[in-house]
Amino acid sequence: MGRASGFGLGLVLVLALTGCSAAAPDRAASRLDEVVERGELRVCSTGDYRPFTHRDESGAWRGIDIDMARxxxxxxxxxxxxxxxxxxxxxxxxxARCDIAVGGVSVTLERARHAAFSEPYLEGGKAPITRCGEVERFATLERIDRPGVRVVVNPGGTNEEFARGALDRATVIGHPDNNTIFQEIAEGRADxxxxxxxxxxxxATRDPRLCAVHPDRPxxxxxxxxxxPRGDVAFQHYVDQWLNLALHDGTYQRIARPWLGAG
Structure with a gap:
């Protein structure tokens, strides 16, 4: 009887393990498989951050990251x-709606709490842009953070976060349209x-009135x-492998060249 009981217990365990193994592929399904089965890669982008993403008046999408997503x-x-x-x-x-988000998205710890990131493809940092006659005036944060200086920001992103965190005395002005925000500077409504x-x-290449301030020293x-998506190792691995190849086989350079003049 003891042997029979042991056999029965062993059979239950085998069946349980077999059931777990059969269910495992469903639980481990990746966004990679879902995208292929759906026939569509859903790409979130703001459309207001050239050269990475731009949606024009007709609704057409362009930009380095838009073409990379394609x-x-x-x-x-x-x-x-x-x-x-x-x-x-x-x-x-x-x-809620996308498989990937692109368009000059900065890696931040706050975003990393809610999502994962691919391997980075570009290094940079925050730098001013102003009218060309004002470059020396705004060469440092100390010179910028003075009463009467008007710093314009697009709401909701890392530009606003940086400006409001770093500036105490300058006036920070919100402007809702990142496609027209640089006109505010060129036409003197912001500094x-x-x-x-x-x-x-x-x-700065688009408007001769504007100059970037030491962009090589942000x-x-x-x-x-x-x-x-956070936790989807298979999809993240695929995107990282694709990106690594694109950065080394000329794909990224070909896409970026019309925007950046990159070689």
């Missing part, structure tokens, strides 16, 4: 569906903006990466 979708054999969001709603929209060095460089260190 390349990723092509490698997966699916189409890319761009989902518009804002910097303030980025995390919520990403978790400067502190943004990512890559954006400062690019915007105030901070930051990295750009793609936002990914």
């Amino acid at each position: 390349d990723l979708a092509s490698r997966l054999g699916v189409r890319a569906e761009i989902v518009p969001t804002t910097w303030g709603d980025l995390l919520d929209d990403f978790r 400067l903006m502190i943004t990512d060095a890559a954006e400062a460089r690019w915007q 105030f901070t260190f930051s990295e750009k990466a793609y936002l990914l």
Whole structure:
């Protein structure tokens, strides 16, 4: 009887383990498989942060990261569906509606609490952009943080977070449209903006009235990466492998060249 009981217990354990093994693939399903089965990569982006992401008046999407997301979708054999969001709603929209978020997304610890990041593809930091005659006036944070200096920010992102955290005496002005915010500086309604060095460089090439202030020596260190679902190792690994290849086989340089003049 003892032997029979032992046999019965062993059979129960085998069946239990077999059942666990059979269910494991469903529990371990990755966004990688879901995207392929769906035939669509859902990409969150703000559309207001050139050269990384831009949505024009007709609704067409362009930019380095938009084209990179399309390349990723092509490698997966699916189409890319761009989902518009804002910097303030980025995390919520990403978790509810998207597989990946792109468009000059800075790696921050706050974002890392709610999502994962790909390997970084660009290093930079915060640097000012101002009218060309004011470059020396705003060369340091000490010179910027003075009464009467008007610093314009786009709400909800790391630019506003930095400005409000670093400046006590300067006036920080919110401007809701990041596509027109640089006109505020060029036309004298604001004195400067502190943004990512890559954006400062690019915007300075678009308007001869504007100059980036020491973009090679930014105030901070930051990295750009793609936002990914937290805990999905398979999908993150695939994106990292794709990105590594794209950075070394000429794909990223080809996509970035029209925007940055990169070699």
